[in-house]
Every structure is written in structure tokens, then in C-alpha cells.
Amino acid sequence: MKRLFNILLDLLLAVFALGLTVSGVVYFLLRASVPDYDEDFSVAGIEGPVDILRDAAAIPHISADSAPDAYFALGFVHAQDRLGQLLRARRAAQALMPLDRTIEVEPSTAQALDAYAAGVNAWLGLVSEGGRGRGSPDLLIADERMIAAWRPVDSLRLAQAFLNDLQPERRQNDLSGLSDLPIPSDRPLLPELFVTSPKVSLDAWALPGDRTATGAPILAADIRGPLSLPSEWYLADIQLPTGAAIGATLPGVPFIVVGRSERVAWAFRSVSQKAVKEPENPTAAQASNFLMMLDRLARSADVNDAMDACMNLSPAGLEILAIDRETLARWPDREVETPLSFRDARLAALDERQPIFSVEGAITVQRDTVSAAARALLPIMAKELWFVGSTGALEENRADELRGDILDQLAQWNGDMDRFSPEPLVFWAWARALQKRILQDEFPSATKVWARPNADVLFAVLSDRGGSAIWCDIRPSTRIETCQDQVRAALDDAIGWLVDRYGPDPSAWVWGEAHALNMGWAPIRSSGIISDLLSLKAPSSGDSYTMIATLFTSDDDRPFAPSGGTNFQAVMSFSEEAGSYFIAPAGQSGHPLSRFYENLFLMWMQGKYLAMSTDLSLARGGAVGTSRLLPASVQRPTIQDDRSQ
Known part of the structure; x- marks a missing residue:
């Protein structure tokens, strides 16, 4: 024993x-595999030394004697910080463009693409030599074929994929049951039923000099898209021979997408689907035009030069806004008329309220969490209930008391989707229950039609636009239900759902609990519990219709959990050297063990921005490291260029 x-x-x-x-x-x-930002490297593919200064947030400030060397360094730092993201994005975009397709681009753009690819491959070559843990944690289990050499066509693919993500999904082809159950003839058409948000949406607005405190124009930019780790965007400063360019880069693409040079700032606005013809999938030629436009914008001497750069290269469905020290301009040269959205209405209200703006005032507008949708819908939904008593038992019971307390709370609410307040949760639970009652009988199996709250549909029906109130009638029933019948019943449905989920005390119903931001790590392969452990979670304010936006899921169990939303914001002006402010919701590094993996998350949640300047002396304050790339005298061993993918 x-x-x-x-x-x-x-x-x-x-x-x-x-x-x-x-x-x-x-x-x-x-x-x-955690990069050392103080390490120097000897690499092939550059003509002279390149310095990479990492500021306090690990944002690289690249100084080179030539544009190709600068773009080489950008590819190098993209791979250094986001290698897994680069390879994952390349794999997702491979089907968009044939490998043997020849695309014509301007010489400077071609040089940038070649140099960028060489920079990515230089880092891959260093990783292949060993001692760097394969460059990224998720690559420890990745297929060898994924870690193939980067080529210029890969950047073109990613640009094409980005333009494709700007296109709205075609919901008509995506809804199970809709083709089997067409819209009844007695129901007026609701176009809003078939409008979906694109995967990525760009927004921008600008103020001329006579509307600002300093007399210099202000340009504000927002991007809405996936909320994942690492962030979709990577901040960088590229000190080109023609001048510095700072802002948001898309890993895999060698240019500033939204940002500014020493002379011009630029941003984009997605034009509503209703304002342009039915879009087609972006072509490789359009992707190359987009890259050439970004290249030209970074080298523009002023706003007029920037507009000339965009005239024949701008993708359909995008409006370009640009400012310099004195002038605001856009291309097309007149503002594109688009249907007014709830966010547009809120922006117009904030703009009218404040005749003169500072940079700080523009940031406040960007971070606004008052929902114009709630302010428009709630008075219509509750107009009878606020002044008419319960239709239930004669003597007041607990349900009547609870309903009355909730309605009193909503009557004093200004529509602010504050994460610590109960009113946003009550409102959206009510709106969701109402939409379900209105649409489920017409589309019983097409849950995507009624599961995710659609404020545009609800407003059209409740305001009886074009006779749309008939949608409130339940077709199988003999009586004709009115919208007020449905509103009353939906409120009770919502209260019952809230009590079952969060308890009987309305003061414990907090929006942030139902609307918690959960940014999961996105590795090469799905990793389930590991992604959950590495995710960033926090209760968040806002909704799909606030200035800082979040998109609801279609998950019946967690209907208000954000599935995407604002993932980059910038406010730019030439009124001062450090007059440009940028923020993304995570960190620069895609490595979970790096201290720069989540270092911007708290700032993002608190509405604080990073001041970025083209002045390197300002970036050196609190810098976390400086690397130097030196030309290799002998060709370094590199990975094999796999042409079989």
C-alpha cells in the first residue's frame, strides 16, 4: 500500500x-513577443536611418529622410504591434481581388505600397529568426501558411475590404422568412424596415473660422465600426519630407486615413444610401484610387490642393471635408443632401445652441449621450398614459403603482442615455416590446425585423406617416388594435421583462448593466474562454442614435449589449501646435501582455482625448522608448514568399 x-x-x-x-x-x-520599444534594428530595404519615437501612449512618431523609408517604418511598427490583426485581416480580404490582377497607381503610391510591404516583411524576418515568440500570442497556434510575406496587393485588398465595409448590408437577402411572407397589401411600405447599418460608417462635421473662438476652422471626425481588440485603428505620426502627417491609420494600409498634416486636416462622411444610386461592390481600381487620394491628401499644400486631389479619386458614397488655417472645403463642393437622421437632428440642436465653438466644445458635442430618438419617440408613446389612469382594476394595486412611478420618472427624463440611470433601460425595453407587438404578426420567423429596436420604424408608425399606424393592428385578431392599445400593452410587457430580469425595484434598473461594453480579443482563430478573459468590459452610456454611438445586438438574451459603435474620434484645428485630439477605445498594442494593450480604455470611457502634435519635442515628453532602423549591409534572411495562397 x-x-x-x-x-x-x-x-x-x-x-x-x-x-x-x-x-x-x-x-x-x-x-x-512583447516588443521592446528601445531596441534598434538592422534591416534591409531602407536607404538611410529611421527613428521611431514612442510617446507616452506608445504612438510611433516616425522620422525618415525619404517617404519610402517612412512608409517602410510604418509597415514595421504595424507588424510589430498588430501582426495578428494584419494577418487576420489579410486572410479575410483574400477573396476580394485576384492575385494576378495588375492595378495601376501613381509612382509615389506604388513606392509607398512597396516600402510598406518591405517593412512588414522586415519584422516577419526578425520573428522568423527566433527569440520573439512568433510575433504575436495567437500565432503560436496559427497555420504556417498564414505567416507568408506581405505584398503590395495585400494592402490593396485591405483598402478594397474597407470600402466594402462602408456599404450597407442588403437586408432583403438576409432575412429568413421574408420571401415566404411578403408585406400584406393593406400595410403601407416602411422602407426603414430594410435599411441596415454598414459594418463601418464614417462621419464628420466642420465649423468655419467665424464659428470658432480662435478664428481657425475646426474639423471633427467619428468612425463607427467593430468594437474589438485590438482596436480597428492605429494612431501614428509620419514625418515625411513634405511635412508630417498624424492621425488614424488602418493596419495593413500605408497612409493616414483620417488626420492632418502640417497644412491640411481631412475626414470623411458616409453619404446615406438614399442619396446615391444602388452601390456595387468596390472594385480593385476604386481601392487603388482611394489609396492614391490618401497619399495626395498627406502631401497637399492647402485645402484647394486637397480638393484637387480628391476630384477624380473619391469613392462613391463618401464626402470629404478638409480644413487649413483659414478655409473649410468639401468634395463634392456642395453638401450632399441626405435624409435627416436622429443623430443629425441632435447635432443640429447642439450646433444651434452654441454659436461659437472651441476645440473643447467640439469634443463635448462628440461625446454627447442624449438620444434624439428617445426625445422624439417618448412623447408619442406616453402622451395618453401620462394623463390617463390605469385601465385595470378600480383599486390601485402594485402593478398600477409601479407603472405610475415609471411614467413619472420618464416624464422628468431628458433622453440622456447615462449608464448609471434607469430611464434609458426602461425606454428601450418599452420600445423593443412595442416593436415586437407591431411587427411580429407580419414577420413571425424573421426575428431580425423586430428583435433589434428600430427608432425610424417606430416613429413612422406612431406618427402615422402615410397611414402607417395600421401596422399596429394585429392581423389575426378580429378587432382593430390602435397604436395606443399596443403602447399600453408593450409597457406592461417591458415592466414584466424588467422585473423578471432585474427585480421589482426600478431604482436598481441601471442602463449600464444591460448596455455593458464588452470588447473581446480577436485572435487568428476563435478561442472562446481566452478571448473572454482578455476582453475589456465596462458599463457604457449612449445608444444607436447618440453622438457617441453603440449598435444593439439581435441577441434575445442580451438585446441592448453593444455589438459595435464609435471606435475612433478626432477633433482637429490649426489654432495651436497641439490643437489636434484623437482617441481610440483600446491601446496601440495588440498583445494582451503589453501595458499598451488597454492603456487608452479608461481615457475612452472618461471622454478624454490624446493631444497629438507634429512637433517631436512635445512627443518626447514622457516617451517610452526610441528605436532606430539602420540599413543592413548584408541581406537578412527572410521568410519565404508563399505564392500559393
């Missing part, structure tokens, strides 16, 4: 020791 015990003990100790050894090896490999 004693011998058996000793054998089992030895086995247990051996398993424990093996576990410690494996854990130690894995941890070493993971730590080895």
Missing part, C-alpha cells in the same frame, strides 16, 4: 512539474 502511495505521489509530482514547465515555456513565448 505504501509503495502504491509513493508511486501515485511521484506521478502527481511529475504531472505538476510538467505543468509548471509547460506553463513556463508558454509564458516565455508570450513575453518574448
Whole structure:
């Protein structure tokens, strides 16, 4: 017996020791892939030395004697910080463009694409030499074929994929059951039923000099898209021979997408689907035009030069806004008329309220969390209930008391989607229940039609636009239900749902609990529990119709959890050297063990921005490292260029 015990003990100790050894090896490999921002490198593919200064937020400030060397360094730092993201995005975009397609671009753009690819490959070559844990934690389990050499066509693919993400989804082809159950002939058409948000949406607005405190124009930019880790956007400063350019880059693409140079700032606004013809999938030629336009914008001498750069290259469905020290301009040269959205209405109200803006005032507008949708819908939904008593039992019961308390709360609410308040949760639970009652009988199996709250549909029906109030009638029933019948019943549905989920005390119903931001790590392959452990979570304010926006899911269990939303914001002006402010919701690094993986998350949640300047002396304050790239005298061993993908 004693011998058996000793054998089992030895086995247990051996398993424990093996576990410690494996854990130690894995941890070493993971730590080895965290980049050292003070390390110098000897690399092939550059003509002269390149300095990469990392400021306090690990944003790279790249200084080079030539534009190709600068773009080489941008590819290098993209791979250094976001290698897994680069390879994942390349794999997703591979089907968009044939490998043997020849695309014509301007010489400067072609040089940038070639240099950028060489920079990515330089980092891949360093990783292949060993000692860097394969460059990214998720690449430890990735297929070898994924870690193939980067080529200029890969950047073109990613630009094409980005333009494709700006196109609205075609919901008509995506709704199960809709083709089997067409819209009844007695129901007026609701176009809003078939309008979906694109995966990525660009927004921008600008103020001329006579509307600002300094007399210099202000340009504000927002991007809405996936909320994941690492962030979709990467901040960078590229000190080109023609002048510096700072702002948001898209990993895989060698240009500033939204940002400013020393002379011009630029941003884009997605034009509503109703304002342009039915879009087609972006072509490779359109992607190359887009890249050439970004290249030209960074080298523009002034706003007029920037507009000339955009005239024949701007993708359909995008409006370009640009400012310099004195002038505001857009292309097309007149504002594109688009249907007024709830966000547009809120922006117009904030704009009218404040005749003169500072940069700080523009930031306040960007972070506004008052929902114009709630302010428009709530008075219509509650107009009868606020002044008419319960239709239930004669003597007041607990349900009537609870309903009355909730209506009193909503009557004093200004529509602010504050994460610590109960009113946003009550309102959207009510709106969701109402939409379900209105639409479920027409589309019983097409849950995407009625599961996600659509304020445009509700407003059209409740305001009886074009006779749309008939949608409130339940077709299988013999009586004709009115919208007020449905509103009353939906309120009780919502209260019942809230009580079941959050308890009977309305003061415990907090918007942030139902509307919690959950940014999950997106590795090469889905990793389930690991992604959950590495995610960033926090209760968040806003909704789909606020200035800082979040998109609801169609998940019946978590209907108000954000599935996407605002993932980059910038306010730019030439009124001062550090007059440009940028923020993204995570950190620069895509490595979970890096201290720059989540360092911007708290700032994002608090509405604080990073001041970015083209002045390197300002960036050196609190810098976390400086790397130098030196031309290699001998060709370094590099990875094999896999042409089979």
C-alpha cells in the first residue's frame, strides 16, 4: 500500500512539474513577443536611418529622410504591434481581388505600397529568426501558411475590404422568412424596415473660422465600426519630407486615413444610401484610387490642393471635408443632401445652441449621450398614459403603482442615455416590446425585423406617416388594435421583462448593466474562454442614435449589449501646435501582455482625448522608448514568399 502511495505521489509530482514547465515555456513565448520599444534594428530595404519615437501612449512618431523609408517604418511598427490583426485581416480580404490582377497607381503610391510591404516583411524576418515568440500570442497556434510575406496587393485588398465595409448590408437577402411572407397589401411600405447599418460608417462635421473662438476652422471626425481588440485603428505620426502627417491609420494600409498634416486636416462622411444610386461592390481600381487620394491628401499644400486631389479619386458614397488655417472645403463642393437622421437632428440642436465653438466644445458635442430618438419617440408613446389612469382594476394595486412611478420618472427624463440611470433601460425595453407587438404578426420567423429596436420604424408608425399606424393592428385578431392599445400593452410587457430580469425595484434598473461594453480579443482563430478573459468590459452610456454611438445586438438574451459603435474620434484645428485630439477605445498594442494593450480604455470611457502634435519635442515628453532602423549591409534572411495562397 505504501509503495502504491509513493508511486501515485511521484506521478502527481511529475504531472505538476510538467505543468509548471509547460506553463513556463508558454509564458516565455508570450513575453518574448512583447516588443521592446528601445531596441534598434538592422534591416534591409531602407536607404538611410529611421527613428521611431514612442510617446507616452506608445504612438510611433516616425522620422525618415525619404517617404519610402517612412512608409517602410510604418509597415514595421504595424507588424510589430498588430501582426495578428494584419494577418487576420489579410486572410479575410483574400477573396476580394485576384492575385494576378495588375492595378495601376501613381509612382509615389506604388513606392509607398512597396516600402510598406518591405517593412512588414522586415519584422516577419526578425520573428522568423527566433527569440520573439512568433510575433504575436495567437500565432503560436496559427497555420504556417498564414505567416507568408506581405505584398503590395495585400494592402490593396485591405483598402478594397474597407470600402466594402462602408456599404450597407442588403437586408432583403438576409432575412429568413421574408420571401415566404411578403408585406400584406393593406400595410403601407416602411422602407426603414430594410435599411441596415454598414459594418463601418464614417462621419464628420466642420465649423468655419467665424464659428470658432480662435478664428481657425475646426474639423471633427467619428468612425463607427467593430468594437474589438485590438482596436480597428492605429494612431501614428509620419514625418515625411513634405511635412508630417498624424492621425488614424488602418493596419495593413500605408497612409493616414483620417488626420492632418502640417497644412491640411481631412475626414470623411458616409453619404446615406438614399442619396446615391444602388452601390456595387468596390472594385480593385476604386481601392487603388482611394489609396492614391490618401497619399495626395498627406502631401497637399492647402485645402484647394486637397480638393484637387480628391476630384477624380473619391469613392462613391463618401464626402470629404478638409480644413487649413483659414478655409473649410468639401468634395463634392456642395453638401450632399441626405435624409435627416436622429443623430443629425441632435447635432443640429447642439450646433444651434452654441454659436461659437472651441476645440473643447467640439469634443463635448462628440461625446454627447442624449438620444434624439428617445426625445422624439417618448412623447408619442406616453402622451395618453401620462394623463390617463390605469385601465385595470378600480383599486390601485402594485402593478398600477409601479407603472405610475415609471411614467413619472420618464416624464422628468431628458433622453440622456447615462449608464448609471434607469430611464434609458426602461425606454428601450418599452420600445423593443412595442416593436415586437407591431411587427411580429407580419414577420413571425424573421426575428431580425423586430428583435433589434428600430427608432425610424417606430416613429413612422406612431406618427402615422402615410397611414402607417395600421401596422399596429394585429392581423389575426378580429378587432382593430390602435397604436395606443399596443403602447399600453408593450409597457406592461417591458415592466414584466424588467422585473423578471432585474427585480421589482426600478431604482436598481441601471442602463449600464444591460448596455455593458464588452470588447473581446480577436485572435487568428476563435478561442472562446481566452478571448473572454482578455476582453475589456465596462458599463457604457449612449445608444444607436447618440453622438457617441453603440449598435444593439439581435441577441434575445442580451438585446441592448453593444455589438459595435464609435471606435475612433478626432477633433482637429490649426489654432495651436497641439490643437489636434484623437482617441481610440483600446491601446496601440495588440498583445494582451503589453501595458499598451488597454492603456487608452479608461481615457475612452472618461471622454478624454490624446493631444497629438507634429512637433517631436512635445512627443518626447514622457516617451517610452526610441528605436532606430539602420540599413543592413548584408541581406537578412527572410521568410519565404508563399505564392500559393
